[in-house]
Structure formats: structure tokens, C-alpha cells
Amino acid sequence: MGFGWALIAAGAGCCLLALMLVAATRFAPVGSGAPPLRTTAFNALFYVVLGACFAAIGAGSIRARRWARSLALVAGWIWLATGVLCAVAVAFILPAVMSASGAPAVSSGCAL
Numbered sequence: 248m249g250f251g252w253a254l255i256a257a258g259a260g261c262c263l264l265a266l267m268l269v270a271a272t273r274f275a276p277v278g279s280g281a282p283p284l285r286t287t288a289f290n291a292l293f294y295v296v297l298g299a300c301f302a303a304i305g306a307g308s309i310r311a312r313r314w315a316r317s318l319a320l321v322a323g324w325i326w327l328a329t330g331v332l333c334a335v336a337v338a339f340i341l342p343a344v345m346s347a348s349g350a351p352a353v354s355s356g357c358a359l
Contacts, residue, residue: 248308251307255309258298265291265294269291
């Protein structure tokens with residue numbers, strides 16, 4: 248039941264993020280390089296749909312529906328795979344970007 252409430256909270260957070268994205272774009276100063284309206288609308292819609300999915304899975308989990316566990320596992324594995332792939336991509340791309348920008352290289356050792 249606690250996991251269901253956590254999923255509903257994640258869904259509410261996604262919807263709040265969509266609202267904040269629209270507000271930040273709407274109230275951005277002119278000439279600040281804000282993204283176009285189509286991009287903002289697509290991103291906001293994506294976050295609202297993601298929030299609705301989280302809320303539906305959370306409600307199903309609280310009501311102990313059989314499909315809720317399966318969908319939560321699928322969503323969790325997709326989330327994990329995406330996170331791992333993005334971390335690997337950042338690990339390979341970030342050093343090249345940092346060296347191209349002229350920023351000093353970050354050592355992997357611990358400075359005590």
C-alpha cells in the first residue's frame with residue numbers, strides 16, 4: 248500500500264513539473280532563449296501522461312489489482328534500463344565535451 252502512495256506522489260510530482268515547465272516558459276523574459284511553444288506543449292503533455300500512468304498504477308496497487316504489480320515491474324525495469332543507458336552515455340560523452348570546452352579534467356581519485 249505504501250508503494251501505491253509513493254507512485255501516486257510520483258504522478259503528482261510529474262503533473263506539478265509539467266505545470267512548472269509551462270509557467271517557466273510563459274513567464275520567461277523576452278529574448279531569454281526559451282523553447283518554442285510546441286516543444287513546451289509536447290514536454291508538458293509527456294509529463295502529464297507519465298503522471299497519469301503513475302497515478303493509475305499507484306491506485307491499482309492500493310486496491311491490490313493483479314495488473315498493478317505487472318505494470319509497476321514493467322515501468323520499473325524500463326526506468327532502470329533507461330537510467331543505466333543514460334549513465335553509460337554520459338560516461339562516454341562527458342569527457343569529450345569537457346575537453347572540447349576547455350574545462351579542466353576531473354580526476355577520479357579522492358582528494359583528502
